[in-house]
Amino acid sequence: MKKWTMPLLVALFWGGITAAMASSIPGDEYAPHSISMTWETFMDLWDRSRAPDPQRNREYAYGRVIYTGKAEIDKQQYYIRFVSMTRITAFEARKCLVPVLSSSLNPESVFVNGQPAGWTVKNGYCQVMIQGPGDFEVKTAFTVTIDRRRWPRNLTLPLAPVARTEIDIHVPDGDIEARFDPGVALDTGGDRVHGLVPAASSVAIRWLKRGEKKESIPLKMGAVVHTYVSLGENGAGLKSEVAFQILQGQTHYFRIRVPDSIDILDVTADGKGGEETISQWYTEDIGAGADGNGKDGRGARLVHIYASYRHKQKFKVRLDCERTETRSDYRFAVPRIEPEAVERYENLVAVGAEANVEIEEGAIERAEGRDVRFLPDEIQAFAQGRALFYYKILDPGFVLDFAVKSHDKASVLKTRIERVDADSVVTEAGTVMTKAAFQVKNNQAQFLRLRLPDGAKLLSAFTSGKEIQPAREGGVFSR
Incomplete structure (x- = not known):
């Protein structure tokens, strides 16, 4: 079997190795600079010494999403055709719905790992079905329009809240600077509107000519x-x-x-x-x-x-x-x-x-x-x-x-028995066996106490269909 020589870094979890590998350590006085063991042994020690993975609160996680757009001008409209790529990791071996796009954007097509896929609208988002575990790439296409006559350009884009969101739009307007709210613009100048956005439900994007005075809109x-x-x-x-x-x-x-x-x-x-x-x-x-x-x-x-x-x-x-x-x-x-x-x-x-x-x-x-x-x-x-x-x-x-x-609060009964059903059967030996069911409405009392007839023996007791072990005090049973 192939041997692996581990560097000094192994000493970081040496305490976990000492007990398991005492027979393999050369010398007991000092920790060695290196130690040789099989790869399987090292991985076993690694798994036992590392901290457990934190519990996940959902079945999937987002990697990143990129919205790539290209603007075109047609008559009085300013069209921006977008393609979004969302990377998702599914942890469980079962199907789950994942939000990938705001439903207000009306996707024209959806692909999952290159294959056409359907989607459903839920909670304001277009959601796709994936089945893990594994990595998935969801591609969507959609188009938004803004008024060509308006300047500076203003675009409000609804988003699925993903922490790593990137927006990259190529526009016919030259030598521009852009602003993202919330977010930060990455490139300035040229014909590119490019920025990063935090996890938010929408982003307001504004671009204008470089050096142009930004108009102040009264609130x-x-x-x-x-x-x-x-x-x-x-x-x-x-x-x-x-x-x-x-x-x-x-x-x-x-x-x-x-x-x-x-x-x-x-x-x-x-x-x-x-x-x-x-x-x-x-x-x-x-x-x-x-x-x-x-x-x-x-x-x-x-x-x-x-x-x-x-x-x-x-x-x-x-x-x-x-x-x-x-x-x-x-x-x-x-x-x-x-x-x-x-x-x-x-x-x-x-x-x-x-x-x-x-x-x-x-x-x-x-x-x-x-x-x-x-x-x-x-x-x-x-x-x-x-x-x-x-x-x-x-x-x-x-x-x-x-x-x-x-008004003063009126006192009420702590416990009220609304109905009692009792059935008795007499055996050939003359023994009387009785089954009694009590329908009880309890407001405050901790126990219901019952006194059996003289000479009676309790065989079993149930509360809400579950068998219980009642307490006994003299001839009184309580639960």
Whole structure:
């Protein structure tokens, strides 16, 4: 059998070798500079000494994806024909669906390892079926168009979020420079738009003539605010989603005004799939104002929010807030959650109650009551079927006032036996054998205790169809 001479590097895991190869080591005083062993022995020691592989959370992994495009001009349209190559490694010996392309791109063809393949649309992506283990290369073709008359060129390309994404477009525009958001441009000049993009659901690409002054587009935004207020014995909890809609320009900075009568517990980016993230947020007390939050002379604060990168379409922010009350009976006015620096915004509010709390409408001003059965999905996700009132806000200076009254909790039976079925059989020897089934509704009790008739012997016991070993205390059995 062929021998292999191992260099000094073997000493890195010498401790694992010593026990297994004690008879093969020349000398016991010092570790040798080299040691000879068969390749099979070395690989066995290597497998036993190395750390176990981390557990995978899915059946496949992406290698990289390259989007290669070539632009052509036809009349007033600017066509870019793309071919994407996605490398995938499958770990399991079974079939799995893998997202490779945004469904909005409408692929013209799909190939897996050079063979034509079908695809299915799921969760907003075109997904292909692969069966591992092994490496796969998925090729797709699609076309996008932009307006030829617009300059600089702007292209928003939906992506499947892959950490190693490369985009390379050859365009008829000469001597250009490009910008990727998010991402970084690799080549400047010539007719090539080339860059790397992190794992993101879309990328905004912009190119213009080298040295040309970059036009500044003024920012314009709208917003939709969905708020759910849950009134309880000791105060209120408030969950609000502020969906900023960027109508023009781009930004990574957003502001929301709230009254200082509520405590802000957390501020998060409410994006699906985690593509929206917040790099930093903080609050600033701005005191009382003439109107808005602070209209009534009370203080207000601004929530400053910085996204991880500039957004051009939308950005959702979720606020989790609360207000504590010292009394169980109190009055509560719904706080005003107002997005700043927006052209207009829509405000929808729902109010519900926790158990043992009764709420009654008070003053309702500049708000229109709606049917609670038609809550938006955003509020329904917060309310979970507990909303009692639903309003569309007609003016920022609205008033929604409620009287909250708490009721004492009534005591209930800890355990209730709703039904008992018993069957008895008398044997020829005169022994009576009885089978009893108890249908029990348990609210709090830890044990159900049963006393058998005098002289009776317990043969077996079952709970929910599974045999158990009950405990015994005197003549009482419990479980």
